[in-house]
Amino acid sequence: MDILAQQLVNGLVLGSIYALVALGYTMVYGILELINFAHGEVTMIGAMVALTVIGALLGVFPQLPGLVVVLGGVLVAIPACMLLGFGIEKVAYRPLRHAPRLAPLITAIGMSIVLQNAAMLVWGRQYVSFPPLLPQGRYVILGAQITDLQIFIVLLSFTIMGGLWLLVERSRLGRAMRATAQSREVAQLMGVNVDRIVSLTFIVGSGLAAVAGVMVSAYYGLAHYYMGFMLGLKAFSAAVLGGIGNIVGAMLGGLLLGIIEALGAGYIGDLTGGFLGSHYQDVFAFFVLITVLVFRPSGLLGERVANRA
Amino acid sequence: MNAHKWFASMLLVGILTGCGQKGDDTGETVIRIGSVSPLTGPQTHIGKDNENGARLAVDEINAKGLVLAGKPVRLELLAEDDQAEPKTATIVADKLLDAGVVAVIGHLNSGTTIPASKRYHDAGIPQISPSATAVAYTAQGFANAFRVMANDAQQGQALGRFAVHGLGAKKVAIIDDRTAYGQGLADEFERAVRAAGVEVVAREFTSDKATDFAAILTNIKGKGAQLVFFGGMDPQGGPMARQMKRLGLNATLVGGDGMQTINFLKLAGADAEGVVASSPGLPLEAMPGGKAFKAKFEARYGPIQVYAPYAYDAVYVLVEAMKRANSAAPAKVVAALRQTDYQGVTGPLRFDAKGDTLGGAVTVYGVKNGAWSVLEVIQ
Incomplete structure (x- = not known):
């Protein structure tokens, strides 16, 4: 029982991390029907920028409390990533807006490689460790160990998901976003500045990526120019599982993928008598993904794809 | 022209x-x-x-x-x-x-x-x-x-013997990263500890790109392992040490030369304390x-x-x-x-018929006060 509870906690935290990143994918897809493969890299840049600021702050004011230092890092990383997201859209996607859909997909992959290598040049090839600044309190709930940071990550994903949902469904900007998603031409005729809306979408998505990046590197205690790749891939899968373009779907997909992975890794060996081991954890997760997509090609909550976002 | x-x-x-x-x-x-x-x-x-x-x-x-x-x-x-x-x-x-x-x-x-x-x-x-x-x-x-x-046979065997005699482990769990190196080392370690009559309670796997080991470590915790052996490199070993502490898994983490690095100490931070890892050959100072x-x-x-x-x-x-x-x-x-x-x-170098080095030493290190220190040199 302890073990099952612990595996559920593991899955919940991992899933929340996937969900945080998946929200960024799904938002851009919802508006532009573009898979922004560079999103994972924006997450990585967010972590790297924050770590640089944290390092500098610790160097100048070693007496500052840990939370303030991390907050300082996040507050610099968010605008930095927003600027980056704005730039990526301007440079790599806007010129191709009317091109066939494959073209922006290729520039997205290209952008991701450029960012990865740029980060390697700027921050080096070393793994950078995240100093232990955040509270390390540990609690036992139903036999499962859970830390302050884990609780915070889960709460943060839900808060951001809620905030994003409100933004898209209830605000004026959200209405313009939904209109742009339905038809760019008609939205423009109705007086929506489509270019501005698309830019804003990227800016909001990249800001989220910065927060996600800092959370991920704080949780695992490291950051690396390569970290965005695998994270992006998993988050993208989560977004597809939940129904890409749907904000609640991204959250659901992330949580499901995390929990399936944790349970898969934890129990697959025992259930098959050691025939399949924990190296099948990804196989298991993707098998579930494929099964879901066979029966629901647009993902679990993908039905509302008509009004994407 | x-x-x-x-x-x-x-x-x-x-x-x-x-x-x-x-x-x-x-x-x-x-x-x-x-x-x-x-x-x-x-x-x-x-x-x-x-x-x-x-x-x-x-x-x-x-x-x-x-x-x-x-x-x-x-x-x-x-x-x-x-x-x-x-x-x-x-x-x-x-x-x-x-x-x-x-x-x-x-x-x-x-x-x-x-x-x-x-x-x-x-x-x-x-x-x-x-x-x-x-x-x-x-x-x-x-x-x-x-x-x-x-080679890994020499290193894995030496580590296995050290785990049994030096650390007194009775129940061990083994993880590898599915690379030729990690798997080979883990297999040799497993052979050595099994030969010494130690129970292998879990054999788990990860990849050389993973950062999250919570699921497999939870599983290992459930099986009561006193020692966790990881065949792999420091980018995985570091976070693994942290996640073991976070899960309250009180077992010694043991690894090979891929983990016996300066970078491991940085990545694992305070949780590196007590980790054991070997390296083929003599310590740099020796x-x-x-x-x-x-x-x-x-x-x-x-x-x-x-x-x-x-x-x-x-x-x-x-x-x-x-x-x-x-x-x-x-x-x-x-x-x-x-x-x-x-x-x-690195020492005297001669090759045997296969091209392996003859009589290579293996050094076992432990982390003490945030630095690697030699525990034993196995010839």
Whole structure:
């Protein structure tokens, strides 16, 4: 029982991390029907920028409390990533807006490689460790160990998901976003500045990526120019599982993928008598993904794809 | 126009003779040596370390001047990136062979060294790996394959014995990263502890790109392991140590040379305390030429990661063999390598019939007060 509870906690935290990143994918897809493969890299840049600021702050004011230092890092990383997201859209996607859909997909992959290598040049090839600044309190709930940071990550994903949902469904900007998603031409005729809306979408998505990046590197205690790749891939899968373009779907997909992975890794060996081991954890997760997509090609909550976002 | 023709004909001569020796304005013969390690991706820091070790040796030899068969020879090191990917390794091997290298120092990982070794074997050029420790590498019956480090059988066995006698473990869990290195080391460790009558309660797996081990560690916790062995590298070992503490898993984390790095200490932070890891060979301070090497290397490239002294020795072993053969012709160098008896920075180097180092020592380290300290040297 302890073990099952612990595996559920593991899955919940991992899933929340996937969900945080998946929200960024799904938002851009919802508006532009573009898979922004560079999103994972924006997450990585967010972590790297924050770590640089944290390092500098610790160097100048070693007496500052840990939370303030991390907050300082996040507050610099968010605008930095927003600027980056704005730039990526301007440079790599806007010129191709009317091109066939494959073209922006290729520039997205290209952008991701450029960012990865740029980060390697700027921050080096070393793994950078995240100093232990955040509270390390540990609690036992139903036999499962859970830390302050884990609780915070889960709460943060839900808060951001809620905030994003409100933004898209209830605000004026959200209405313009939904209109742009339905038809760019008609939205423009109705007086929506489509270019501005698309830019804003990227800016909001990249800001989220910065927060996600800092959370991920704080949780695992490291950051690396390569970290965005695998994270992006998993988050993208989560977004597809939940129904890409749907904000609640991204959250659901992330949580499901995390929990399936944790349970898969934890129990697959025992259930098959050691025939399949924990190296099948990804196989298991993707098998579930494929099964879901066979029966629901647009993902679990993908039905509302008509009004994407 | 003329220059182009001249270049084309030189190129043709190079291809026809296929020996990789190029004329040079100064009258020196240029001999190309390949160095392969991951220079991008998660293991880049270790890969660059190998390249730097080899480059230091090449530069020293060039500065001293090398003469083969009465002619001055200059070594040129071609460093290639195999991304720690087996499939890239063979592509890079072909690229180096096309460039006409006479020998290769590398690769870094066992998973890349083994597939590439087939290419070098077919081409008949000597390959000396500074750091590939999988048993399978030299078990293929390739006369041209050598390594300058104790293999996983020696290391895994030594660690297994230490886990049982030094740490008194009764129930162990074993994790590997599914690479040729990690799996080979974990298998040898498992064999050693099983032979000592210790119970292996879990055998788990991860990948060399993973960062989250909570699920498998929870499973291990449920099975009451007192010791967790990880066959893999520091990018996984570091977070694993942290996640063990976070899950309240009170077991000693034990690993091989891929984890016995400075970087591991940074990545695991305070949770590194008490972790045990081994490294083939002697500790740098106990190496016959360790101090001098450290000074030379760090003046140029900064801190040593892990295998730089081995890459450095591999180049010297190769050049000594060339000197004895008085030629850079691959077949002669391979024959001369068999007779190697060289006093390197890392210790005395001689090869057995398979190309493994004879009598390599294994050192077991533990983390104490945030630094690696020697627990035991196993000969």
